Each structure stands twice: as structure tokens, then as C-alpha cells.
Amino acid sequence: xxxxxxxxxxxxxxxxxxxxxxxxxxxxxxxxxxxxxxxxxxxxxxxxxxxxxxxxxxxxxxxxxxxxxxxxxxxxxxxxxxxxxxxxxxxxxxxxxxxxxxxxxxxxxxxxxxxxxxxxxxxxxxxxxxxxxxxxxxxxxxxxxxxxxxxxxxxxxxxxxxxxxxxxxxxxxxxxxxxxxxxxxxxxxxxxxxxxxxxxxxxxxxxxxxxxxxxxxxxxxxxxxxxxxxxxxxxxxxxxxxxxxxxxxxxxxxxxxxxxxxxxxxxxxxxxxxxxxxxxxxxxxxxxx
Amino acid sequence: xxxxxxxxxxxxxxxxxxxxxxxxxxxxxxxxxxxxxxxxxxxxxxxxxxxxxxxxxxxxxxxxxxxxxxxxxxxxxxxxxxxxxxxxxxxxxxxxxxxxxxxxxxxxxxxxxxxxxxxxxxxxxxxxxxxxxxxxxxxxxxxxxxxxxxxxxxxxxxxxxxxxxxxxxxxxxxxxxxxxxxxxxxxxxxxxxxxxxxxxxxxxxxxxxxxxxxxxxxxxxxxxxxxxxxxxxxxxxxxxxxxxxxxxxxxxxxxxxxxxxxxxxxxxxxxxxxxxxxxxxxxxxxxxxxxxxxxxxxxxxxxxxxxxxxxxxxxxxxx
Numbered sequence: 206x207x208x209x210x211x212x213x214x215x216x217x218x219x220x221x222x223x224x225x226x227x228x229x230x231x232x233x234x235x236x237x238x239x240x241x242x243x244x245x246x247x248x249x250x251x252x253x254x255x256x257x258x259x260x261x262x263x264x265x266x267x268x269x270x271x272x273x274x275x276x277x278x279x280x281x282x283x284x285x286x287x288x289x290x291x292x293x294x295x296x297x298x299x300x301x302x303x304x305x306x307x308x309x310x311x312x313x314x315x316x317x318x319x320x321x322x323x324x325x326x327x328x329x330x331x332x333x334x335x336x337x338x339x340x341x342x343x344x345x346x347x348x349x350x351x352x353x354x355x356x357x358x359x360x361x362x363x364x365x366x367x368x369x370x371x372x373x374x375x376x377x378x379x380x381x382x383x384x385x386x387x388x389x390x391x392x393x394x395x396x397x398x399x400x401x402x403x404x405x406x407x408x409x410x411x412x413x414x415x416x417x418x419x420x421x422x423x424x425x426x427x428x429x430x431x432x433x434x435x436x437x438x439x440x441x442x443x444x445x446x447x448x449x450x451x452x453x454x455x456x457x458x459x460x461x462x463x464x465x466x467x468x469x470x471x472x473x474x475x476x477x478x479x480x481x482x483x484x485x486x487x488x489x490x491x492x493x494x
Numbered sequence: 495x496x497x498x499x500x501x502x503x504x505x506x507x508x509x510x511x512x513x514x515x516x517x518x519x520x521x522x523x524x525x526x527x528x529x530x531x532x533x534x535x536x537x538x539x540x541x542x543x544x545x546x547x548x549x550x551x552x553x554x555x556x557x558x559x560x561x562x563x564x565x566x567x568x569x570x571x572x573x574x575x576x577x578x579x580x581x582x583x584x585x586x587x588x589x590x591x592x593x594x595x596x597x598x599x600x601x602x603x604x605x606x607x608x609x610x611x612x613x614x615x616x617x618x619x620x621x622x623x624x625x626x627x628x629x630x631x632x633x634x635x636x637x638x639x640x641x642x643x644x645x646x647x648x649x650x651x652x653x654x655x656x657x658x659x660x661x662x663x664x665x666x667x668x669x670x671x672x673x674x675x676x677x678x679x680x681x682x683x684x685x686x687x688x689x690x691x692x693x694x695x696x697x698x699x700x701x702x703x704x705x706x707x708x709x710x711x712x713x714x715x716x717x718x719x720x721x722x723x724x725x726x727x728x729x730x731x732x733x734x735x736x737x738x739x740x741x742x743x744x745x746x747x748x749x750x751x752x753x754x755x756x757x758x759x760x761x762x763x764x765x766x767x768x769x770x771x772x773x774x775x776x777x778x779x780x781x782x783x784x785x786x787x788x789x790x791x792x793x794x795x796x797x798x799x800x801x802x803x804x805x806x807x808x809x810x811x812x813x
Contacts, residue, residue, distance in 0.1 A: 221612070225612070228607075228612070228614065228615075231604070232617070232618055235621040235624055235625060236621055236624075238636060238679070239636075241647045242636050245639065254644070254645055255645070256645065257653075258645045258646075300531040300532055300535070301532075303529070303531065303532075304532040306528055307525040307526075307528035311524060311528070312525075313521055316525070319529060319533070322536060323536065326536060326540045328791075329540060329544065330738075330787065330788060330791055332760060332763060332787065332788075333544060334539060335543075335763075335784070336543075336777050336780060336781050337546035338539065339768075340557060340777070341542075341543075343557075357535060359531060360531045360532065360535025360538065361529075361531055361532030361533075361535040362539060367532060391524075392521075392528070393524075396528075417627070420629055421629045423630060423742050423745075423746075424742070428768055438631075439629060439631040442632065443631050443634075443635065446635050447749075456639055459635070460636070460639070463632050463635065466629060470629060471627065471628065474624075474627040481623070481627065
């Protein structure tokens with residue numbers, strides 16, 4: 206850290222140079238694959254398989270950005286993904302906040318037991334529920350609908366969020382509840398009008414984590430959705446490039462569309478970077494007590 | 495931690511706290527209304543499947559006819575008769591052994607690297623985290639093409655640098671390392687947690703060490719590592735359990751091939767439980783596999799918890 210600043214000048218220069226060389230390497234490893242993806246998206250379908258491969262396209266096929274999404278049915282997949290993600294974010298954040306509030310700020314018999322049960326279920330691998338739930342959904346007619354992807358979120362489906370919400374609620378001084386109660390506010394009013402504004406960073410962080418989880422989810426929609434018209438982006442995109450009937454997928458179409466698929470999380474990341482870092486960081490700091 | 499000083503409140507009635515509530519019963523009713531969704535969810539999505547899945551593991555079940563109880567038959571078949579099960583276990587183990595240490599070492603190294611005061615460090619940090627933000631399917635499919643032996647980016651670059659190239663995903667010996675290589679592109683996720691841990695190490699410790707004449711290496715061994723050891727342990731648990739459940743990468747990159755080289759347990763479960771059209775699902779058998787995986791995961795967590803007081807964090811409730 207600060208050791209470098211006290212060393213003699215030439216050694217410091219070497220240290221700085223070494224740091225920047227490494228930084229350049231790290232940056233290249235992270236960014237070059239993405240730039241390369243864009244160049245593939247700009248090549249014509251046959252130029253992709255030219256040998257030896259060229260790094261830059263000979264002619265820039267901008268039309269891939271229109272034809273590609275059309276071939277993959279991108280608009281419909283995007284709409285599906287948007288609806289599924291929006292609802293599961295809403296449900297996940299809402300129920301986690303409610304549960305966290307009760308577990309942190311209300312006292313009732315069974316509070317500890319429920320806390321340990323909820324948090325303990327974090328350890329349960331998702332795959333354990335896959336087969337029984339698949340059969341359950343099938344028997345109540347939820348197979349091939351979006352309900353298995355949305356309803357669990359409204360029922361406290363992510364115990365990590367419950368844990369994070371509770372941690373955050375614990376840090377708020379109790380005198381605030383007292384004051385509100387003296388003013389005659391009930392729990393619902395305290396929760397919606399006092400607590401929710403105070404815990405904004407917590408639920409924004411959770412919303413981002415929930416967005417990522419739902420937008421990226423592949424296994425669940427793959428198992429629960431059969432008709433391609435209901436697929437979200439993850440399944441639809443992966444299906445386009447999986448070899449089907451021996452046909453080679455059109456990679457330039459795919460990569461052009463892939464860029465569009467990456468854009469929403471990318472924009473969100475740059476708008477709300479601090480919350481992304483906070484989300485995982487809070488995992489690092491809450492456990493370090 | 496201090497559980498002994500605070501017995502679990504069971505039936506002593508609510509409202510005994512320090513003025514948190516006035517009406518005795520009102521908090522209980524309100525609280526249960528607030529946590530009702532989570533309780534329903536816990537019952538339906540955790541409790542029920544856990545029991546049901548255990549039962550199914552002991553049955554022969556194709557999803558259409560009723561399950562037939564076969565006792566430990568599925569497990570006997572797993573460990574005795576199935577030629578695909580041991581390769582699946584081996585592939586899963588190989589993935590964990592390759593991925594977890596590399597992810598931890600690279601993640602910590604990257605976190606240390608990004609925890610220094612240089613102009614532009616924020617850009618490096620952001621870029622290193624970028625792959626984690628992108629949709630998993632988008633990055634996996636991108637890497638499927640990067641690893642293409644003829645026209646992929648990796649062989650193109652290696653070739654231009656005069657380095658040996660590889661068949662990557664198409665070679666039985668390189669397929670799993672290739673999958674791990676792809677997964678390591680997301681090392682930023684490991685880095686971020688380490689970074690938060692590093693930033694909470696008090697700087698006075700380092701200053702004191704410097705006064706005592708300690709070099710950067712001994713400061714790392716004697717201050718950094720011990721201070722962040724709970725986080726390292728947490729990371730070992732998180733990464734190992736996640737690696738044991740790896741599905742997306744082998745499913746999209748190789749679909750288990752070539753041969754059985756990347757046919758990890760999760761993929762095997764998926765293929766047995768949800769096979770392609772025309773084949774009969776073996777839900778009982780797949781459930782038995784799920785339980786093998788589950789027990790391995792529990793064993794990992796139990797082993798890690800033995801070495802730590804990690805779970806004490808949940809005891810800091812104000813009562």
C-alpha cells in the first residue's frame with residue numbers, strides 16, 4: 206500500500222511501471238473478449254470462418270444488428286425477460302423487506318426459530334427442490350407458464366435478501382419506531398413511511414441482486430418452460446447457438462444480438478455501480494464480526 | 495456466542511422487551527402477518543421439496559405413474575452399476591479442485607492489486623468486475639466461440655504470439671481446464687468480496703508492522719491473512735458449493751463431452767430427470783443423485799464450519 210511511497214525513487218518507478226503493466230494486462234483480459242465479440246457481430250456470416258481469422262472485419266456489416274435480433278426473435282425474448290425479471294425483483298425485494306423488518310424490529314415468539322430456518326435454507330442447494338417442484342407445478346398446471354419463475358420470489362424465495370434486510374434493519378435506531386408509535390402509527394405505517402425511505406440503499410442493492418439473478422437464470426426457465434414463445438433471453442439465446450440438426454449457427458448474428466442482451470445489465474451497472482459493489486461487499490463485512 | 499445469556503423465547507409471551515412494544519399481542523400478530531409470505535414460501539419451496547425429494551430418491555419414478563418404493567436400490571445402482579456415475583463424480587471433483595483454489599488465489603491477488611493507490615485503479619477494478627455483471631449465458635456463449643480451435647480469439651492470439659494452440663473444448667484432456675478457464679474470467683466476483691475484507695483491515699496494523707521493520711511479504715502473512723481469514727473461509731464455502739453445482743458452463747459449452755470429460759453431476763442429474771423428447775425421465779434415480787450432491791455439499795459446509803466460528807454473526811441481535 207503505502208510502502209511504495211517511502212522507498213527510494215528508482216525502485217518506486219519500477220514498482221509503478223510493474224503495476225501499470227499488470228493493470229494493462231488485467232484490463233486487456235477483461236475487455237478484449239468483449240471488443241472481439243463486437244467485431245464478430247460486424248462481420249458477414251462467412252467472414253467469421255475465414256482462415257486465418259482477421260481481427261477486424263473487412264466490410265462492416267451493420268445490418269447484423271437488425272437481422273440478428275430478428276432471426277433470434279430478440280424483441281419477444283426481451284419482453285418476456287423484462288416481465289419475468291420485473292415481477293420477481295418486485296416480489297423478492299418486497300417480501301424480504303417485510304420479513305427482515307419483522308425479524309429485526311418486532312418481538313414475537315418463534316422469532317429466532319424462523320430466522321434460523323430462513324437463513325439455514327440459504328445452504329439448501331436449489332437443485333434439491335427441482336424435481337419435486339417440477340412435479341408440483343405440473344400437477345397444478347403451472348408447467349410451461351411463468352409462474353414458477355415469479356411466484357417463489359413473492360414468497361421469500363431468496364433467503365440471502367431476508368438476511369441482508371434484517372442486518373440493515375438492525376442498524377436503525379429504535380428510538381425512531383418509538384417516536385412513530387407515540388404519534389400513533391401502526392406497524393404498516395412505520396414500515397412503509399418510516400422504514401422504507403430509511404433503508405433505500407438496502408433495497409436498491411437487493412433489487413440489483415434480484416435483477417441479476419432473474420436476468421441470468423438459465424436452469425429454471427430451461428426446466429419449466431417448454432414453448433419457445435415463452436422463453437426468456439437466457440434460454441432463447443442459448444438455444445440459437447446449440448447445434449440443431451447439424452446446422453452451424455450464424456455467429457455474427459448471434460454476437461450482434463449478444464451485445465444487445467448484455468446492454469441492460471451493463472447500463473444498470475454503470476448507473477448504480479456503488480450498489481453492485483455494496484451488495485457483495487456487505488456479504489464481506491457483515492460476516493466479519 | 496452469547497446464546498446462554500439469552501434463552502430462546504418460547505412461550506414466555508411477547509412484549510417483554512425494553513419498551514419495544516406496548517400491546518402484548520399486537521406485535522405477534524403483526525409480525526406473523528409480515529413474515530407470512532416467507533413462511534408459506536419456506537414450507538412450499540424448502541420444506542416440502544426437501545422431504546419429497548428424499549422420498550423420491552428411494553423410489554423408481556418416471557413422473558407419470560406413481561413412484562414405486564425401491565429402498566436403497568437407486569444408490570446401489572449409482573455406486574455399483576451405472577458406468578456414467580463415477581465419471582460424473584470425477585468430473586465434478588476435477589472441476590472443484592481446479593476452479594476453487596485458482597479462483598481464491600487469483601481473486602485475492604487481484605483484490606490486493608486493486609487495493610493500492612494508483613491513478614486508474616478504479617478503472618481496473620470496474621473492468622475486473624465487468625464479466626460478473628454480464629448475463630451468464632451471454633459470456634458463456636461468447637467463450638464458446640473464443641475457444642473455437644479454428645477461428646476463436648484464443649488460438650488466434652496464441653498463434654500470433656508463437657505459442658502452442660489447443661483444441662480446447664474439443665479435446666478430452668483440455669475440455670475441463672477450458673471450462674474452468676472460462677469460469678475464471680468471472681474472478682471479479684471473488685475479488686470484490688476480498689476487496690471489502692482487505693479494506694476493513696485497520697491500517698494502523700500495517701504501520702506498526704513497518705515500524706517493526708516487517709517487509710510487505712511478512713505483513714501479508716502475519717497481518718493480512720489472519721485478519722481476513724473468516725472471509726477466506728466464507729469464500730471457500732461459497733466457491734466450493736457453487737462449483738459443485740456448476741451447470742450452465744458445461745451445459746452450454748460442451749454438453750458433457752467430449753466423452754464424459756465434462757459431464758458433471760448437475761448435468762447428469764438434469765439429463766436423467768429431464769431427458770430429451772422420446773426418453774423416459776428417471777426422476778427417482780435423478781433424486782438419488784441430487785442427494786449425493788446434497789450430502790457432499792453439507793459435508794463441505796460442516797467441515798468448513800468446524801474450523802470457524804463463522805456462524806456466530808447471526809447472534810448479534812439486540813434483545
